[in-house]
Amino acid sequence: MTTAVGDHPLGPLRPPGDTTGLFGVFRRRYLLKLLVQKELRVRYQASLLGLAWSYMKPLVRFSMYYFVIGLLLGLRDSVPLFALHIFTAMIMTSFFTETLNAGTKSVVKNKSLVRKMNVPREMFPVASTAVTTYHMIPQFTIVIAACLLVGWSPDRTAFIAGALGISIMLTISLAVALAFSALNVTFRDIGNFVETIGMMVMWSAPQLYPWDFVVRIIGGTWLEQVYLANPVAMATLLNQRAFWTPAIPPGEATEIMPLMPEHLLTRGFIMLGCCLLLVGVAQLIFSRLEGNFAERL
Amino acid sequence: MAESVVVDHVSKHFTMLNARTLKQRVVRARQGGFRNPTFLAVDDASFTIDQGEAVGLMGLNGSGKSTLLKLISGVLRPDRGTVLTRGRIAGLIEVSAGFHPQLSGRENIYLNGAILGMDEDEVDQKFDQIVDFADLERFLDTPVGRYSSGMSARLGFAVAASVDSDIFIIDEVLAVGDPPFKKKCLQRISQVRDEGRTIVFVSHNTTQVKRLCERALVLEGGRLGFDGPVADAVHYLKYDEDDDEDAEGGEI
Numbered sequence: 343m344t345t346a347v348g349d350h351p352l353g354p355l356r357p358p359g360d361t362t363g364l365f366g367v368f369r370r371r372y373l374l375k376l377l378v379q380k381e382l383r384v385r386y387q388a389s390l391l392g393l394a395w396s397y398m399k400p401l402v403r404f405s406m407y408y409f410v411i412g413l414l415l416g417l418r419d420s421v422p423l424f425a426l427h428i429f430t431a432m433i434m435t436s437f438f439t440e441t442l443n444a445g446t447k448s449v450v451k452n453k454s455l456v457r458k459m460n461v462p463r464e465m466f467p468v469a470s471t472a473v474t475t476y477h478m479i480p481q482f483t484i485v486i487a488a489c490l491l492v493g494w495s496p497d498r499t500a501f502i503a504g505a506l507g508i509s510i511m512l513t514i515s516l517a518v519a520l521a522f523s524a525l526n527v528t529f530r531d532i533g534n535f536v537e538t539i540g541m542m543v544m545w546s547a548p549q550l551y552p553w554d555f556v557v558r559i560i561g562g563t564w565l566e567q568v569y570l571a572n573p574v575a576m577a578t579l580l581n582q583r584a585f586w587t588p589a590i591p592p593g594e595a596t597e598i599m600p601l602m603p604e605h606l607l608t609r610g611f612i613m614l615g616c617c618l619l620l621v622g623v624a625q626l627i628f629s630r631l632e633g634n635f636a637e638r639l
Numbered sequence: 640m641a642e643s644v645v646v647d648h649v650s651k652h653f654t655m656l657n658a659r660t661l662k663q664r665v666v667r668a669r670q671g672g673f674r675n676p677t678f679l680a681v682d683d684a685s686f687t688i689d690q691g692e693a694v695g696l697m698g699l700n701g702s703g704k705s706t707l708l709k710l711i712s713g714v715l716r717p718d719r720g721t722v723l724t725r726g727r728i729a730g731l732i733e734v735s736a737g738f739h740p741q742l743s744g745r746e747n748i749y750l751n752g753a754i755l756g757m758d759e760d761e762v763d764q765k766f767d768q769i770v771d772f773a774d775l776e777r778f779l780d781t782p783v784g785r786y787s788s789g790m791s792a793r794l795g796f797a798v799a800a801s802v803d804s805d806i807f808i809i810d811e812v813l814a815v816g817d818p819p820f821k822k823k824c825l826q827r828i829s830q831v832r833d834e835g836r837t838i839v840f841v842s843h844n845t846t847q848v849k850r851l852c853e854r855a856l857v858l859e860g861g862r863l864g865f866d867g868p869v870a871d872a873v874h875y876l877k878y879d880e881d882d883d884e885d886a887e888g889g890e891i
Contacts, residue, residue: 352690353726355725356723358712384742
């Protein structure tokens with residue numbers, strides 16, 4: 343018998359750890375599925391309301407926004423379908439903050455696995471992104487139901503915008519979850535950083551105010567470009583283009599103009615490209631730091 | 640025979656203290672160079688294990704056995720040198736494996752099996768065998784967090800042993816179980832060995848190592864001190880004198 347590489351029935355000699363990164367995760371979908379189920383099971387275990395919490399929290403937040411911003415500050419009168427405006431935005435912003443929070447903690451939380459078993463470690467941030475995605479499904483159902491109720495007439499752009507918005511949100515969340523979960527192992531102050539970002543995200547997307555307000559104050563300046571360079575803001579706008587604008591009764595929209603930035607779809611596609619690049623960068627950061635996970639934890 | 644595990648000039652050091660905050664880092668950098676004290680857990684180890692060989696890994700506490708095992712299993716990456724393996728690796732690095740305390744025994748069997756590379760059908764197929772071996776039918780729906788350490792060890796071993804791996808790694812699992820279970824484990828390990836799979840076995844129990852392995856590696860302060868027949872390794876370690884103390888674990 344020879345030791346020639348390649349012709350052995352068990353294949354060639356290889357380094358033992360799985361270093362194929364995200365590809366390794368998608369090759370082991372069964373494990374990913376189990377980790378997602380585990381997360382769903384464990385997250386609300388031993389709590390009275392259980393899964394209902396993931397509806398309660400956004401509901402309470404939504405009511406507060408609507409009451410304070412819509413009624414007390416009076417935006418309800420100047421923005422058509424203000425409730426839908428908030429809700430379509432909230433889906434996006436809360437998706438981002440949830441993945442950011444859960445994703446950042448994902449590796450540290452699974453330290454018993456990371457320390458003892460050989461798993462593609464990208465599995466954990468990917469699983470927490472998947473869990474958040476799962477939680478997003480009922481929220482979309484609510485939005486669609488609300489849209490149908492008020493009379494939703496989507497055009498082709500609406501569908502493209504919707505798909506684009508979700509794609510941007512998924513890729514940017516995955517990138518952030520990957521990079522931050524790895525950084526959090528070495529630098530535990532990432533937790534505080536993440537909280538701060540979460541707070542900023544809430545205000546940096548047109549959620550509690552319409553796009554028209556942004557244009558009025560910073561339209562045409564470089565600040566407008568900075569504003570639109572934020573993937574969360576872009577995904578929010580796209581989602582509103584998909585659900586909110588096509589639901590506005592004709593005639594009402596004229597009160598606030600413009601509803602959306604110019605070249606929204608083009609900007610969206612460019613943003614998606616950038617976010618995909620960011621996933622690549624995040625994977626590089628992750629791979630770079632991953633070698634030390636088992637000993638740092 | 641083809642090589643199954645090749646460890647080539649492998650070193651691994653651990654950082655003993657992490658200066659984590661920016662303040663600490665700046666202060667340290669000012670005090671002449673920012674450097675963390677490190678500790679060489681494995682120091683320039685080189686050896687080859689052939690397919691189907693059963694090798695005992697021995698040495699005192701802190702000699703680097705577990706680190707070496709983690710390097711072979713891929714949990715840790717070497718700082719210098721290379722580790723190469725052929726085929727599927729399964730085993731038990733620490734007693735509680737990667738069990739999730741809040742999940743039931745049943746759920747953990749599936750999760751652990753998947754981590755070790757099994758798919759759903761494979762776990763389904765082996766489920767009864769695993770439960771039977773671990774002898775935990777009654778507690779399958781109890782969260783593993785409520786298991787005793789012996790019970791988790793049994794479950795961990797049962798899952799790991801059920802994988803059709805080419806390399807089987809066991810780290811001192813047998814220290815936890817009761818004598819009947821130890822006996823069962825040792826029987827299973829000899830079975831694995833007789834199937835021609837590679838075994839790396841960490842134990843302080845010389846009788847166990849003698850029964851299972853022909854060859855032993857002895858680590859001393861991270862360096863490979865001895866590589867050869869088990870009997871000589873025992874002599875090298877001066878373990879001969881107290882050989883009888885826990886001989887019960889060695890019965891097969």
